[in-house]
Amino acid sequence: MSYICWARRVGRATICSMSPALPGRQKRRSPKPILWGEHFGDARQWLQADVEDAAMNYRGFTFPLWGFLAKTDIAYEPQHIDARTCIAWMDNYRAGLSHQQQLRMFNQLDSHDTARFKTLLGKDKARLPLAVVWLFTWPGVPCIYYGDEVGVDGANDPLCRKPFPWDERKQDGNLLALYQRMVKLRQRSLALRRGGCQALYAEGDVVVFVRVYQQQRALVAINRGEACEVALEASPLLNVAGWQCKTGSGDIREGGLLYPRFPRRYG
The missing domain is CATH 3.20.20.80 (Glycosidases)
Incomplete structure (x- = not known):
C-alpha cells in the first residue's frame, strides 16, 4: 500500500530545517510513500535533491x-x-x-x-x-x-x-x-x-x-x-x-x- 504525504511550504527557514528529515522518515513507514510539496515558486531544487517526489x-x-x-x-x-x-x-x-x-x-x-x-x-x-x-x-x-x-x-x-x-x-x-x-x-x-x-x-x-x-x-x-x-x-x-x-x-x-x-x- 502507498500513501501521499503533503509538505506545505511555510517559510525558507522551516524548509531547510524540516525537509531533509521528511523523506527518510516517511519511507521507513511505507515502501512507496509519495511526498508532495506545495510551492508557488520553483520547486526543482527540492525535487532534484530528492527531498520531494512531486510538487x-x-x-x-x-x-x-x-x-x-x-x-x-x-x-x-x-x-x-x-x-x-x-x-x-x-x-x-x-x-x-x-x-x-x-x-x-x-x-x-x-x-x-x-x-x-x-x-x-x-x-x-x-x-x-x-x-x-x-x-x-x-x-x-x-x-x-x-x-x-x-x-x-x-x-x-x-x-x-x-x-x-x-x-x-x-x-x-x-x-x-x-x-x-x-x-x-x-x-x-x-x-x-x-x-x-x-x-x-x-x-x-x-x-x-x-x-x-x-x-x-x-x-x-x-x-x-x-x-x-x-x-x-x-x-x-x-x-x-x-x-x-x-x-x-x-x-x-x-x-x-x-x-x-x-x-x-x-x-
Whole structure:
C-alpha cells in the first residue's frame, strides 16, 4: 500500500530545517510513500535533491498557461505571451526534472489560493475547453479544483472557495461532459499517462505537441485564435496509421502534415 504525504511550504527557514528529515522518515513507514510539496515558486531544487517526489506545478504549467490563454500573471497583471514563449517556458521548467518527476507533477488550472481560471479568462471564456484539454494531456497529474468541472467561477480568496452548486440547473453540463471525456481518454491512453512529450509546433496562437509511449501516440493541438491551417514538418512521431479525433476538430493528411481546421477559440 502507498500513501501521499503533503509538505506545505511555510517559510525558507522551516524548509531547510524540516525537509531533509521528511523523506527518510516517511519511507521507513511505507515502501512507496509519495511526498508532495506545495510551492508557488520553483520547486526543482527540492525535487532534484530528492527531498520531494512531486510538487504543485504552478511555475511549470499553471502560470504559462494563464499567460497564454487568460493573458494574466500570478499578480493578476496583464501578461501577453505567444505560443512559442509559452512552450519554451513549460519545456525549460520540465527540462530540470526527470521523466518520472514530470509525470508526478501536480498540474492545475487554479486552486483554493488563486482566482478561478474561468474568472481569469474574462471575456475569453470560450477558451476554457482548451485549458481542460491541455490539463489532461500535458505531462503530470491533472488536478481538478472542486467545481471547475461544472463551471464555478470566483475571484481570489475567499471568492474562489464558494460552495459547490449541487443544483444541476446551475451546473455547466457541456463542460462537465468534456471533463468526463478527458478523464476516460486519459485512463485509456498510456501515452497520456506515461509518455514523453515533444512540441511539434508553437507559433502565434497555436500549440501542437505529441505524447509518445512505445508505439502509442496522442497528438494535441491548441488554438486560441481564429480558424487556421498548420503544416507540421514530417516526423517519425507522426508516422501513425489510423489517427482518430477524440475531441475538438482537426484533420491529419498525408506526409506527416497536420491541417487542423479549428472552430473559433476551441480545441
